[in-house]
Amino acid sequence: MVLAELKNVYKVYRKGKIEIPVLKGINFKINKGEYISITGPSGAGKSTLLHILGLIDKPSQGDVFFFGKNAGEMYDHELSRLRGFNIGFVFQAFNLIPDLKAWQNVALPLHYQGVPKRKQKERALEVLERVGLVDRANHYPAELSGGEEQRVAIARALIINPLLVLADEPTGNLDSLNSEIILQLLEDLVTQQSTLIIVTHDPNIASRARKTVRLIDGQLKDA
Amino acid sequence: MNVVKASQIIIAASSIALSSAIFTLTIGAYQTSQAELSKLLDDINNNVLIVQRDWTVSSQVTPDFEREIKEYAEQLDGFDELALSAGGGRSTNKFSYYSILVTPNFFTVRNYPLHKGRIFASGAKEAVVGYDHRDLLGKRISVRGFNVHVVGVLKPLSRRGGPDRLVDGTVFLPYDIRGLTTPVEVFLKFNDKRTMEIAYGEIKNWLHKMNYPYTVGVLAELYGLKIRKNLRRTLGGALLGMSLIATIVMLINLYSSSFTLAIHRIREWGIRRALGASGRKIKFEAGLQNLRLLIIGHMGGAVLAVILNPVFEYFTDFKVTPTLFAWTVSGLLILTISFFSISPVLSWVGQQPPYLAIRGLATHIPRARNFMALIILITGIAALNVQLILKNSIEKHTEFMLGNLANDVAIYSSFLYLKQQSLTDPRGAAPLNYSDFLALLNSALADHLDAVSYVDNYYIFSTKSFKSDIQFFLRAYEAKYPELSGARIVLGRWPAQGRFETIVGSQLAQRMFGDNTSAIGKKLKIFGRTWTISGVFQGASRPTPGTAASDQVLILREDLKRTLPNGRGEIIVRKKPNVPDKIFEEIANFLTARHNSSDYRPVNALRRRDLAPELQDVISRLADSYSLLSLLILVLATLGIFTQTIINLRFKIRELSIRRAVGATNTQIWLETLIPATFLATMFAPLGALLGVAISAVVIKAYQITWNIPWVQVALSLTISPLIISCAITIAFKIFANKSIVEQMRTE
Numbered sequence: 001m002v003l004a005e006l007k008n009v010y011k012v013y014r015k016g017k018i019e020i021p022v023l024k025g026i027n028f029k030i031n032k033g034e035y036i037s038i039t040g041p042s043g044a045g046k047s048t049l050l051h052i053l054g055l056i057d058k059p060s061q062g063d064v065f066f067f068g069k070n071a072g073e074m075y076d077h078e079l080s081r082l083r084g085f086n087i088g089f090v091f092q093a094f095n096l097i098p099d100l101k102a103w104q105n106v107a108l109p110l111h112y113q114g115v116p117k118r119k120q121k122e123r124a125l126e127v128l129e130r131v132g133l134v135d136r137a138n139h140y141p142a143e144l145s146g147g148e149e150q151r152v153a154i155a156r157a158l159i160i161n162p163l164l165v166l167a168d169e170p171t172g173n174l175d176s177l178n179s180e181i182i183l184q185l186l187e188d189l190v191t192q193q194s195t196l197i198i199v200t201h202d203p204n205i206a207s208r209a210r211k212t213v214r215l216i217d218g219q220l221k222d223a
Numbered sequence: 224m225n226v227v228k229a230s231q232i233i234i235a236a237s238s239i240a241l242s243s244a245i246f247t248l249t250i251g252a253y254q255t256s257q258a259e260l261s262k263l264l265d266d267i268n269n270n271v272l273i274v275q276r277d278w279t280v281s282s283q284v285t286p287d288f289e290r291e292i293k294e295y296a297e298q299l300d301g302f303d304e305l306a307l308s309a310g311g312g313r314s315t316n317k318f319s320y321y322s323i324l325v326t327p328n329f330f331t332v333r334n335y336p337l338h339k340g341r342i343f344a345s346g347a348k349e350a351v352v353g354y355d356h357r358d359l360l361g362k363r364i365s366v367r368g369f370n371v372h373v374v375g376v377l378k379p380l381s382r383r384g385g386p387d388r389l390v391d392g393t394v395f396l397p398y399d400i401r402g403l404t405t406p407v408e409v410f411l412k413f414n415d416k417r418t419m420e421i422a423y424g425e426i427k428n429w430l431h432k433m434n435y436p437y438t439v440g441v442l443a444e445l446y447g448l449k450i451r452k453n454l455r456r457t458l459g460g461a462l463l464g465m466s467l468i469a470t471i472v473m474l475i476n477l478y479s480s481s482f483t484l485a486i487h488r489i490r491e492w493g494i495r496r497a498l499g500a501s502g503r504k505i506k507f508e509a510g511l512q513n514l515r516l517l518i519i520g521h522m523g524g525a526v527l528a529v530i531l532n533p534v535f536e537y538f539t540d541f542k543v544t545p546t547l548f549a550w551t552v553s554g555l556l557i558l559t560i561s562f563f564s565i566s567p568v569l570s571w572v573g574q575q576p577p578y579l580a581i582r583g584l585a586t587h588i589p590r591a592r593n594f595m596a597l598i599i600l601i602t603g604i605a606a607l608n609v610q611l612i613l614k615n616s617i618e619k620h621t622e623f624m625l626g627n628l629a630n631d632v633a634i635y636s637s638f639l640y641l642k643q644q645s646l647t648d649p650r651g652a653a654p655l656n657y658s659d660f661l662a663l664l665n666s667a668l669a670d671h672l673d674a675v676s677y678v679d680n681y682y683i684f685s686t687k688s689f690k691s692d693i694q695f696f697l698r699a700y701e702a703k704y705p706e707l708s709g710a711r712i713v714l715g716r717w718p719a720q721g722r723f724e725t726i727v728g729s730q731l732a733q734r735m736f737g738d739n740t741s742a743i744g745k746k747l748k749i750f751g752r753t754w755t756i757s758g759v760f761q762g763a764s765r766p767t768p769g770t771a772a773s774d775q776v777l778i779l780r781e782d783l784k785r786t787l788p789n790g791r792g793e794i795i796v797r798k799k800p801n802v803p804d805k806i807f808e809e810i811a812n813f814l815t816a817r818h819n820s821s822d823y824r825p826v827n828a829l830r831r832r833d834l835a836p837e838l839q840d841v842i843s844r845l846a847d848s849y850s851l852l853s854l855l856i857l858v859l860a861t862l863g864i865f866t867q868t869i870i871n872l873r874f875k876i877r878e879l880s881i882r883r884a885v886g887a888t889n890t891q892i893w894l895e896t897l898i899p900a901t902f903l904a905t906m907f908a909p910l911g912a913l914l915g916v917a918i919s920a921v922v923i924k925a926y927q928i929t930w931n932i933p934w935v936q937v938a939l940s941l942t943i944s945p946l947i948i949s950c951a952i953t954i955a956f957k958i959f960a961n962k963s964i965v966e967q968m969r970t971e
């Protein structure tokens with residue numbers, strides 16, 4: 001079953017008169033339960049591609065389908081709902097909210113799903129337990145190390161039991177032991193029928209995926 | 224996001240400019256009045272005592288008084304000379320100059336220099352005139368039945384104010400022109416100030432011992448006090464209030480914007496510090512940024528002061544000159560005061576550890592900024608309420624003074640009144656009478672009128688009805704007067720014709736009988752006839768033409784059955800609806816034509832607004848300047864709130880887009896921001912209203928006007944702050960909502 005699909009997607013960044021074409025006609029089908037890794041040189045457009053897949057960015061040209069529906073024709077609040085209930089995003093730059101404690105950052109998606117506050121905290125602590133940070137639940141992002149922030153960001157993606165997990169360099173700041181724990185967590189999701197897409201520079205991690213693609217010159221190539 | 228930064232700078236700079244302008248004007252006004260005062264003190268003799276007739280004491284003045292005070296003064300140390308004056312005034316219904324009798328040395332004692340000509344000789348049939356009468360020099364004029372030759376003109380002196388206020392329009396006659404006179408004022412000049420001060424106490428004791436109905440004072444104080452009082456009132460009321468409110472707004476806007484600008488650069492400063500800059504150096508840089516802002520604002524203040532000056536002078540009638548000195552001092556003041564809003568920001572900046580700052584983070588961002596925005600709003604609402612309450616109270620006060628006189632009513636009076644009464648115009652008021660009333664009724668003009676009435680006025684010096692004499696104004700009226708007079712029945716009814724009934728004002732009723740109820744049925748003896756009191760009315764709080772005042776007595780003219788020779792008539796008309804106001808003027812012309820004489824001024828229609836001089840007076844000017852100010856403050860407050868909101872959102876934009884990325888809808892975020900802010904604004908609004916009521920209470924008490932709160936408008940003003948806040952948030956959201964999430968997440 002097809003979960004999401006990119007059809008002939010182009011992305012061009014414009015800075016004044018200069019045009020930077022990043023994605024040049026991507027066709028990409030993602031089935032339910034797939035485990036895909038995306039590699040590619042720095043600046044190739046991997047994060048851009050993931051943003052488009054995660055419905056937080058729009059292609060310059062081409063269509064994005066989610067559950068068979070064209071995202072370009074959806075209302076803003078529909079897109080928000082899709083993200084809030086189905087997509088777990090792990091950002092390359094973490095994107096935690098500095099004013100919120102770790103657990104509050106994790107619980108944020110539930111907050112917008114309308115889950116009661118007590119339940120939110122309960123679930124957030126559960127997920128933080130899984131990433132090994134339950135004792136840091138009341139810390140603010142500025143009080144955490146880079147690796148810890150990353151694990152909080154991952155916990156935030158996992159809390160909704162997403163159908164699609166988009167992880168942008170999820171182990172970039174982690175030592176090998178913690179990398180392994182995190183990858184295990186993410187891979188557990190795949191066994192529960194979730195779809196996992198990991199962007200990584202690390203060939204060892206890339207090779208763990210069932211399918212590996214390479215983004216080069218704005219095109220996707222099977223590796 | 225440079226638009227936001229620019230708007231921040233503009234708001235701060237314009238707040239500073241407003242403060243600076245008002246400070247400059249305040250200091251300028253103070254300076255001007257000080258300069259006027261010291262010039263005045265040079266102009267007037269500061270070694271003169273004034274002994275004035277005390278009219279509150281009714282004891283008789285023996286003809287010996289003049290001689291006795293002269294003898295007494297002569298044996299005092301340092302006594303120089305003595306001048307006398309008597310009988311200032313004019314009569315209303317004839318051609319007559321405002322005149323006063325003075326001894327020849329009066330002019331030197333009072334320091335009234337001549338413009339042209341000479342001083343009259345004692346007892347001569349000569350006159351010296353004030354500057355506005357300078358055309359009369361060399362002519363013969365008739366004053367108080369004397370045919371006098373104008374021999375001198377004084378320099379313009381009314382500008383000195385105080386006791387010299389009327390000099391320019393006055394005709395001075397020799398004190399002894401009509402033989403024996405009792406002085407109203409005695410001026411005692413001494414050799415120096417010290418001997419005058421000693422003499423003051425001695426004369427005071429002497430007057431007391433001799434039981435003369437006179438009081439003694441220092442002449443110079445009459446000027447000084449007057450001016451200082453004026454200064455204190457106007458300055459104290461309008462300017463200081465303005466400065467205070469403007470300062471609050473400035474401090475808050477400056478704090479917010481310097482803080483915002485600091486946050487803008489926090490990361491840059493973090494990197495600089497990582498590269499070796501000291502915390503002090505960074506603070507210095509932040510301070511410099513604010514200093515630039517202050518300088519720009521203060522420059523703008525100079526421009527604003529020049530623009531506001533005529534507006535202010537027009538509204539308050541108070542002369543201010545924005546001098547360079549005033550501007551400089553106000554600059555120093557602003558610099559000092561702004562320290563309070565800038566220094567917390569600077570110390571915050573200095574405390575930021577570079578490791579956080581470099582990531583664009585701060586130890587903690589003070590929430591005070593949002594709180595301050597609320598204080599601005601409170602100030603704005605307070606200012607608005609002050610204006611609402613003052614305006615309303617003044618209106619109510621006018622009603623209290625004038626009775627319920629309607630707006631479509633005009634009065635034609637035989638009295639000289641207010642603006643008609645110019646000292647330089649010796650013409651009297653046309654003596655309107657009953658036949659004028661009949662002529663008007665029979666003219667074509669009456670077709671445009673809804674009601675016409677006539678009233679004759681008499682001054683009753685005493686009525687035999689009581690043991691002690693009671694003096695009052697009697698108005699003998701024609702039908703229709705009850706509905707036109709602005710009087711309201713509080714008890715009983717209007718007199719019925721042919722039954723010799725009378726209705727009395729409540730103030731008089733209370734004075735004569737203790738209360739309104741006991742007045743009913745009582746008898747009054749007027750013009751040799753007994754009248755029964757049929758009712759008590761509530762009218763204007765003081766006598767004004769046409770309208771019935773609460774200390775007057777009304778009877779039907781028909782019952783009086785005669786017209787007394789010294790009665791003064793007044794015609795009151797009400798126009799039909801939709802008839803233009805021009806009709807009032809036409810009636811005035813009609814009446815003027817019936818009394819065509821060079822002795823009389825043209826007849827004028829008096830309207831409600833003409834009868835309330837206080838409305839032209841400092842209170843209403845004060846209220847007007849408060850209106851102006853409250854408008855400015857509300858605008859500044861609103862602008863402040865708007866930029867504050869946009870800036871808050873701009874700093875939260877990354878956070879908001881993260882929220883959107885994890886599933887929040889725009890509506891959810893909007894509500895999350897709107898609800899607490901609006902709640903806060905709603906909670907704080909009554910504070911502003913309360914503050915406004917408190918300030919108005921002080922002003923109203925100071926000016927003794929009638930206290931009246933327009934509750935509905937005050938209640939409506941409460942909705943302003945939540946309204947502004949929610950508008951600001953919604954507009955800010957409209958600006959940011961549809962931007963790309965990814966791009967916003969990259970902003971820092």
Ligand SMILES: Nc1ncnc2c1ncn2[C@@H]1O[C@H](COP(=O)(O)OP(=O)(O)OP(=O)(O)O)[C@@H](O)[C@H]1O
Nearest residue numbers: 013014015020022041042043044045046047048049
């Ligand atoms: N808002 C933007 N404006 C202009 N250019 C942009 C913008 N965002 C990204 N780019 C450019 O697009 C290209 C792709 O960026 P992207 O972040 O997708 O790369 P990436 O493959 O994730 O790289 P990395 O491996 O370093 O994370 C880069 O060259 C980047 O400079």
Ligand SMILES: [Mg+2]
Nearest residue numbers: 046047092168
């Ligand atoms: Mg990337």
